[in-house]
Amino acid sequence: MFGRIARRYDLANHVLSGGADFLWRRRAAKIVAEWGPRDVLDLAAGSGDLALAMQRRLPEAAITAGDFSPEMLEVARRKGVAKTVLADALQLPFASESFDCVTVAFGLRNMADWDRALGEMWRVLRHRGRLLILDFSIPTGALRPAYRFYLHRCLPLFASIVTGQKAAYDYLGGSIEKFPSGGAMLEMIERNGFTTATAEPLTGGIAAIYTAQKS
Numbered sequence: 001m002f003g004r005i006a007r008r009y010d011l012a013n014h015v016l017s018g019g020a021d022f023l024w025r026r027r028a029a030k031i032v033a034e035w036g037p038r039d040v041l042d043l044a045a046g047s048g049d050l051a052l053a054m055q056r057r058l059p060e061a062a063i064t065a066g067d068f069s070p071e072m073l074e075v076a077r078r079k080g081v082a083k084t085v086l087a088d089a090l091q092l093p094f095a096s097e098s099f100d101c102v103t104v105a106f107g108l109r110n111m112a113d114w115d116r117a118l119g120e121m122w123r124v125l126r127h128r129g130r131l132l133i134l135d136f137s138i139p140t141g142a143l144r145p146a147y148r149f150y151l152h153r154c155l156p157l158f159a160s161i162v163t164g165q166k167a168a169y170d171y172l173g174g175s176i177e178k179f180p181s182g183g184a185m186l187e188m189i190e191r192n193g194f195t196t197a198t199a200e201p202l203t204g205g206i207a208a209i210y211t212a213q214k215s
Helices: 002-016 020-035 049-057 070-079 114-124 143-163 172-178 183-191
Strands: 039-043 062-067 083-086 099-105 125-136 194-202 207-214
Touching: 020 049, 020 099, 020 125, 020 194, 020 207, 039 049, 049 062, 049 099, 062 070, 070 083, 099 114, 114 125, 114 183, 125 183, 143 172, 183 194, 183 207
Parallel strands: 039 062, 039 099, 062 083, 099 125
Antiparallel strands: 125 207, 194 207
16 A cells, blocks of 8 residues: 555645644654664654654764665655665564664554554663654544544545545544554553653644653
């Protein structure tokens, strides 16, 4: 599925989010830059937008973009991502304690086993290494009904126009509904060995950044 939409993935993201995805990634890259890591793994890197945002803020850091889609990684390389690795998040091809920071933007939700993926992220992080997760959530309050209508009724139609692959986005609303957010996400992160987990809602809660540390 991701291979089929790789060439138009960026355009779809920008259109379907109303351009908010630029702001979300910029915020995530700023947080990572404040940590000052030397070795960063951007997991489920897709077409490389977050990896590139971090490269700009951390020119001295070694940033590895990992993804299980070769087509996506080819797009990332063409855009200037310096290092890409074909990687299954449930069985990462890296030694334990290889990175100071692991990021995953809009990818954990699509993984077959969230706990196993978080366990692998914990494994490859060094002591006191940092985790950042950026993903969608369901907002609370007055925005919730309108957002859910957009998610299930409008977004698949718009996606089919942009990408020509409506089926690739039919799953999206359901996956966001099922994905833990807020306190449930913090609990899941901490039960997989991380500490000091925090959540930062974005754009009224339609997305969120979660951070944590390996103790």
